[in-house]
Amino acid sequence: MKKLIFIAFVLVTLTSCDKNDIENSTLNGVWIETIHKTDTLVFDNQYTGFILNRWTEIRNGYLLPKYLSGPYMYEIENDSISLRWSASSSSYANKYYFKLDLKNMQIKIGNFYVDSINTGLILTFTKVH
Numbered sequence: 102m103k104k105l106i107f108i109a110f111v112l113v114t115l116t117s118c119d120k121n122d123i124e125n126s127t128l129n130g131v132w133i134e135t136i137h138k139t140d141t142l143v144f145d146n147q148y149t150g151f152i153l154n155r156w157t158e159i160r161n162g163y164l165l166p167k168y169l170s171g172p173y174m175y176e177i178e179n180d181s182i183s184l185r186w187s188a189s190s191s192s193y194a195n196k197y198y199f200k201l202d203l204k205n206m207q208i209k210i211g212n213f214y215v216d217s218i219n220t221g222l223i224l225t226f227t228k229v230h
Contacts, residue, residue, distance in 0.1 A: 127201065132208055132226035142208070142226055150174045150187065153214060169214040184213055198223060 129146040143152040155167040172187040174194070182199035185192070197211030205227075212222040 127203065128208075131229045133229050135207075135225045135227050140214075141229075149176070155214075182210060 126146045128144040128151075130144060132142040132144070134140040139156050141154045143154060145151075150172050152172050153170055155170040157164050158167050159165075169186060174185045174187060176183045176194070177199060180198065180200060181196045183194040183196050185194040195213065197213050198209070199211070200209040201207075202209065207228070208226040209223050210226070212224055215222065215224070
């Protein structure tokens with residue numbers, strides 16, 4: 102019985118120490134897009150998602166957040182990130198290039214929101230705090 106408890110403890114410990122836990126705590130904070138400096142990513146390590154904050158625009162006479170603003174769910178795998186916009190009715194996640202540069206405190210991520218023409222564009226975000 103003691104062996105079974107020990108094995109269960111080891112398995113729980115190993116499964117809870119995955120790469121995303123480390124990255125979640127490293128990603129925690131506010132990141133600003135480096136070229137236009139208008140869009141930010143806000144990561145909170147309490148939740149496996151982030152908020153994309155963008156400027157507002159007038160649509161149909163209403164001042165609204167730009168399209169694709171809001172919460173995203175993510176999962177990081179090696180050099181890619183799977184993203185699902187939480188405001189979408191789709192449960193499908195799209196994969197994009199992803200690189201975390203801790204030395205320069207930058208995230209490089211494939212274009213997931215700017216416009217569909219620049220899908221090959223890599224966006225760079227720098228950590229603000």
